[in-house]
Amino acid sequence: MSLFDSRISDVHNRLNNKELSVSELVEASLARISATDSALGAFLTLDEEGARAQAKKLDAALASGEERGLLFGLPAGIKDNIVTEGLRTTCASQFLDNFTPIYDAEVIHKLRSAQSVTVGKLNMDEFAMGGSNENSSYGPVRNPWDTTRVPGGSSGGSAAAVAAGQVYFALGSDTGGSIRQPAAYCGVVGLKPTYGLVSRFGLVAFASSLDQIGPITKNVEDSAYVLQAIAGHDAKDSTSANVSIPDYVSSLTGDVKGLRIGVPKEYIGQGIDPQVKERVLEALKVFESMGAVWEEISLPHTEYAVATYYLLASSEASSNLARFDGVRYGVRADNPANLMDLYRRSRSEGFGSEVKRRIMLGTYALSSGYYDAYYKKAQQVRTLIKRDFDQAFEKFDLIIGPTAPTPAFKLGEQVDDPLTMYLNDIVTIPVSLAGVPAVSVPCGLADGLPVGLQIIGKPFDEATVLRAAHAYEGQTEHHKSRPALA
Numbered sequence: 001m002s003l004f005d006s007r008i009s010d011v012h013n014r015l016n017n018k019e020l021s022v023s024e025l026v027e028a029s030l031a032r033i034s035a036t037d038s039a040l041g042a043f044l045t046l047d048e049e050g051a052r053a054q055a056k057k058l059d060a061a062l063a064s065g066e067e068r069g070l071l072f073g074l075p076a077g078i079k080d081n082i083v084t085e086g087l088r089t090t091c092a093s094q095f096l097d098n099f100t101p102i103y104d105a106e107v108i109h110k111l112r113s114a115q116s117v118t119v120g121k122l123n124m125d126e127f128a129m130g131g132s133n134e135n136s137s138y139g140p141v142r143n144p145w146d147t148t149r150v151p152g153g154s155s156g157g158s159a160a161a162v163a164a165g166q167v168y169f170a171l172g173s174d175t176g177g178s179i180r181q182p183a184a185y186c187g188v189v190g191l192k193p194t195y196g197l198v199s200r201f202g203l204v205a206f207a208s209s210l211d212q213i214g215p216i217t218k219n220v221e222d223s224a225y226v227l228q229a230i231a232g233h234d235a236k237d238s239t240s241a242n243v244s245i246p247d248y249v250s251s252l253t254g255d256v257k258g259l260r261i262g263v264p265k266e267y268i269g270q271g272i273d274p275q276v277k278e279r280v281l282e283a284l285k286v287f288e289s290m291g292a293v294w295e296e297i298s299l300p301h302t303e304y305a306v307a308t309y310y311l312l313a314s315s316e317a318s319s320n321l322a323r324f325d326g327v328r329y330g331v332r333a334d335n336p337a338n339l340m341d342l343y344r345r346s347r348s349e350g351f352g353s354e355v356k357r358r359i360m361l362g363t364y365a366l367s368s369g370y371y372d373a374y375y376k377k378a379q380q381v382r383t384l385i386k387r388d389f390d391q392a393f394e395k396f397d398l399i400i401g402p403t404a405p406t407p408a409f410k411l412g413e414q415v416d417d418p419l420t421m422y423l424n425d426i427v428t429i430p431v432s433l434a435g436v437p438a439v440s441v442p443c444g445l446a447d448g449l450p451v452g453l454q455i456i457g458k459p460f461d462e463a464t465v466l467r468a469a470h471a472y473e474g475q476t477e478h479h480k481s482r483p484a485l486a
């Protein structure tokens with residue numbers, strides 16, 4: 001068994017018993033990265049020196065018996081749209097190729113307090129726009145289960161790095177599925193928290209009303225640990241919720257007897273691969289065997305979710321990305337004739353084609369004369385989608401379905417077809433628009449590729465989502481299957 005197959009609590013026991021040191025953990029992570037990353041392309045920046053120095057410090061703390069943080073000594077990878085002081089942060093965009101932040105995101109600050117070790121920054125779709133990691137300026141990430149396939153996106157590097165045992169856990173960000181879909185494709189656990197639970201301070205904004213940071217891990221218990229470390233109110237993020245944070249780790253132990261589960265017929269109907277549907281139905285049987293009850297429900301506005309998302313997310317992106325003008329950050333066009341020329345050329349040369357597509361779409365939707373028909377209408381539909389969830393949660397504790405309609409597809413298969421690419425998020429996007437929490441857990445294979453089960457909960461009820469996921473995991477072996485490259 002590899003070091004990276006054991007749970008956080010097991011690693012902590014071994015550190016306690018002096019069977020293992022933090023330096024050994026960090027060396028194992030760096031060795032694994034050097035052995036596998038030329039095949040995967042998960043890392044954009046490695047901080048070997050920083051990681052080794054931090055490991056030394058933590059080993060000294062261990063020897064002196066100081067109190068330890070929740071994630072003590074665990075090598076972690078960070079999606080490259082989360083700013084890290086002194087460590088290059090590119091958002092996988094050539095626009096930010098030379099950008100080194102001068103401060104840490106709040107989640108990085110929290111990881112520091114929890115005493116994990118950041119080993120580097122992870123590849124992604126440029127500015128988190130994409131579902132395959134093929135929109136990175138630095139080349140795609142490959143799926144550790146089959147390197148001819150995509151790892152999903154936009155947190156593809158985060159999911160692949162965890163699946164391949166390069167790091168213990170990773171942070172990703174999810175706007176319309178970017179944590180859950182790559183977690184599903186790579187056979188790992190990906191949690192998108194309730195909007196507002198985790199601070200967005202220092203997350204490079206894509207669509208501010210949707211973006212959330214969350215953990216990608218090998219199992220549900222570890223997910224609870226990482227969430228525990230990063231959740232909580234932050235005055236620096238005006239949308240951060242001031243709610244009390246439960247003990248996620250200890251609430252894992254309850255059972256799921258009597259839990260009421262709704263299964264939207266729209267999530268297992270047309271467009272869903274039959275094998276994916278089969279795996280979901282098998283998972284529901286496991287829940288039944290544990291005493292939960294489920295019935296089919298309807299979330300009637302599901303069919304409008306993808307269109308609504310691409311109007312709203314692109315509108316917000318067009319506004320957020322206005323700050324990349326060639327003056328304030330990153331790359332600047334050579335010898336501009338005047339200020340307009342500097343803006344125009346820096347943006348034309350700096351952004352990739354998907355980012356440009358979203359900026360144009362969003363600018364169009366927000367422009368006068370079209371605003372009411374597109375942006376405002378999409379906001380109204382978002383409310384209807386949110387109401388579907390509110391109504392379902394009056395009767396049910398959880399909603400369950402697949403995370404993605406198919407398993408991982410081949411590299412290159414959908415790059416020229418943005419609409420097909422957008423439809424991969426058909427069952428993650430409604431959850432994002434409603435702002436509710438959801439986790440993707442492995443629920444078996446289809447043609448040798450992982451399938452993800454999506455467990456969706458009430459706002460700020462991550463404890464129930466994780467408890468159900470943990471109970472399911474305890475009854476199955478799916479999370480133990482490992483990719484060829486692990």
Ligand SMILES: NC(=O)C[C@H](N)C(=O)O
Nearest residue numbers: 129130131175176177178
């Ligand atoms: N960012 C996300 O959550 C993924 C989604 N596929 C998008 O491109 O917007």
